[in-house]
Amino acid sequence: MASEASEKSPIDQKMAMDKEAPTSTGTPRDLDQAYQFLQTYGETSDGEEATAEDLKKIRWKVDLYIIPIMFVCYTMQFIDKVSLNYAAVMGLNKDLKLKGNNFSNAATAFFIAYLIAEIPTGYILNKVSAPKWLALNVTLWGISTACTAAARDYNTLLAARIFLGIFEAAIAPCLVLISSQWYTKSEQAPRFCIWYSGLGLGQIIGGLVSFGFQHVKNPEFTGWKAMFVVLGAVTCLAGIATYFIIPDSPMKAPFLTEKEKAQLLKHVSFNQTGVINTSFKFSHILEILTDVQLWLMTLITVLISVSSGVVTTYSATLIRNFGYSPTRSALLNMPGGAVSIISTIVIGFAIRYKMFRFIGIIACCIPGILGGALLSFAPQTNQGALLAGIYLVNSIVPTLIVIYQWLSSNVAGSTKRAVSASLVTASFSIGNIIGPQTFQAKDAPQYIPAKIAVLATQASGAVIAFVLFLYYVWENKRRDKRAAQNSETLPVAEGAALSQSPSIEQKKWDNLTDKENLAFRYVY
Numbered sequence: 001m002a003s004e005a006s007e008k009s010p011i012d013q014k015m016a017m018d019k020e021a022p023t024s025t026g027t028p029r030d031l032d033q034a035y036q037f038l039q040t041y042g043e044t045s046d047g048e049e050a051t052a053e054d055l056k057k058i059r060w061k062v063d064l065y066i067i068p069i070m071f072v073c074y075t076m077q078f079i080d081k082v083s084l085n086y087a088a089v090m091g092l093n094k095d096l097k098l099k100g101n102n103f104s105n106a107a108t109a110f111f112i113a114y115l116i117a118e119i120p121t122g123y124i125l126n127k128v129s130a131p132k133w134l135a136l137n138v139t140l141w142g143i144s145t146a147c148t149a150a151a152r153d154y155n156t157l158l159a160a161r162i163f164l165g166i167f168e169a170a171i172a173p174c175l176v177l178i179s180s181q182w183y184t185k186s187e188q189a190p191r192f193c194i195w196y197s198g199l200g201l202g203q204i205i206g207g208l209v210s211f212g213f214q215h216v217k218n219p220e221f222t223g224w225k226a227m228f229v230v231l232g233a234v235t236c237l238a239g240i241a242t243y244f245i246i247p248d249s250p251m252k253a254p255f256l257t258e259k260e261k262a263q264l265l266k267h268v269s270f271n272q273t274g275v276i277n278t279s280f281k282f283s284h285i286l287e288i289l290t291d292v293q294l295w296l297m298t299l300i301t302v303l304i305s306v307s308s309g310v311v312t313t314y315s316a317t318l319i320r321n322f323g324y325s326p327t328r329s330a331l332l333n334m335p336g337g338a339v340s341i342i343s344t345i346v347i348g349f350a351i352r353y354k355m356f357r358f359i360g361i362i363a364c365c366i367p368g369i370l371g372g373a374l375l376s377f378a379p380q381t382n383q384g385a386l387l388a389g390i391y392l393v394n395s396i397v398p399t400l401i402v403i404y405q406w407l408s409s410n411v412a413g414s415t416k417r418a419v420s421a422s423l424v425t426a427s428f429s430i431g432n433i434i435g436p437q438t439f440q441a442k443d444a445p446q447y448i449p450a451k452i453a454v455l456a457t458q459a460s461g462a463v464i465a466f467v468l469f470l471y472y473v474w475e476n477k478r479r480d481k482r483a484a485q486n487s488e489t490l491p492v493a494e495g496a497a498l499s500q501s502p503s504i505e506q507k508k509w510d511n512l513t514d515k516e517n518l519a520f521r522y523v524y
Helices: 011-020 034-042 052-088 100-126 132-152 156-166 171-182 183-197 200-215 223-245 256-271 282-289 292-321 326-332 334-353 357-377 383-410 413-439 450-486 502-507
Strands: none
Touching: 034 256, 034 383, 052 132, 052 156, 052 171, 052 183, 052 200, 052 292, 100 132, 100 156, 100 171, 100 256, 100 413, 132 156, 132 171, 132 223, 171 223, 171 256, 171 383, 171 413, 183 200, 183 334, 183 357, 200 223, 200 334, 200 502, 223 326, 223 357, 282 326, 282 413, 292 326, 292 357, 292 383, 292 413, 326 334, 334 357, 334 383, 357 383, 357 450, 383 413, 383 450, 413 450
16 A cells, blocks of 8 residues: 555645745744745746746736726625615615614624624634635625615614624725735735725715615615615625636636746745745734734724724715705715725825835825814805815725735735734724714714814824834834844845745745744835
8 A cells, every 4th residue: 555655746745845844943834835836836847037028917917807806896895885874865764763873873883793703804814715705705795785675673774784794894804815915015005906996986886876776766665775685786796706706826827827827926925925824823813912013003094994984874964964965965975986086096006106105194194184174163054165074084095905005015924914904904893883983863963073083083093104104114224233233134125036045935935924034124
């Protein structure tokens, strides 16, 4: 009978040997699946380096294949999430006999469920394919959206929103991890912003959808019910498409040749963050608890997301309270989406061409601060100023995607990356829990305390972003000083030609965190 070793394929034997090989610290190697693919490919090909033209063609293929479906998923998640916002001006509150803070509580329940669902998400994404997990959750939240049409009172509405929050919790961590697998740090920013601009498009489409369904006059199946059913069906189709379109990893991309896959993986190896590694490391969790950058990122996200909660849940209601009809309120909410799209694309490409990320956050917060000031202090009779305030607050939308991209660029180690993505997304939900709760029934119709909260949180977020920048500068200088003292090899610049020994190349895929890998340098 053949031995177990002899029954293994050559690639399985090589993977086993790689994992058993010791690192410089004497512990077994924990190599990324991308490295294992590269080693296997190198045995059957010359493995030549990609030229700039080769990489441009590969990026174009990847962009055309995965970015559109990611964009569609993010567009639908925003429309489905804010559909409650539009339903409020379409008669939902009256039909369901909502009282007092029932509507605010329903909005908050979505984000509480979102927050709780992030707890297992980090572990799941360390073990399960991010594209497949995304596809499953998109389909399930589509079903939840459609089921909202069956709500008969506050409790049934609450149940529908809770399930929607549970399933939508997967969207941001999945898209962040998927994007980081295919692009280098500087390439990620515009791609993140392209799929994230689906948020702005969702706001525009949502306004049109609400306007259209307000013309449904069936008393048994009112406009807001029809809206939820149609949106849910479209989302389910998007989830099914995601399953078949997005590959589990670059190594399994049907639209790339073996040579192109290898060239892409060597290119993204400069990230030193890995592609796929399913081993769960508890040490990475402990490191998160003491990582200053992650606590600053979560704080920025909480502060900025307070305003996001306002845009998501109450923008249409605020516009209606300015003196507009429900149909006009839906249409007047649409320009906010255009502000979101323009600011997101501008910031993404500015970062691609070397603008500091912290400057991008501050640049978005400044209009948000002005918008909060207009909403808080402009006379209630000045509809133009109040509308301008609503639209300016939408300029803070890109700040979250800058944080997501900062996270994917500056956090290494498979477990740490997955859990950190869930942590930051969870902090987004905390801000959105706080945001709707600043709108109390006793403050209607002007909601001055809520508007002041927008102003204060935007200003605080800008300050913390600058503090995070100072931390990265300090940490990089500390590492450079240590490298100089110990004659260590400095990190290779992104895009530089590879002329490294196999051991150095292998070390890039060792599943080290950004703290463990002293050759890692933070971007800011």
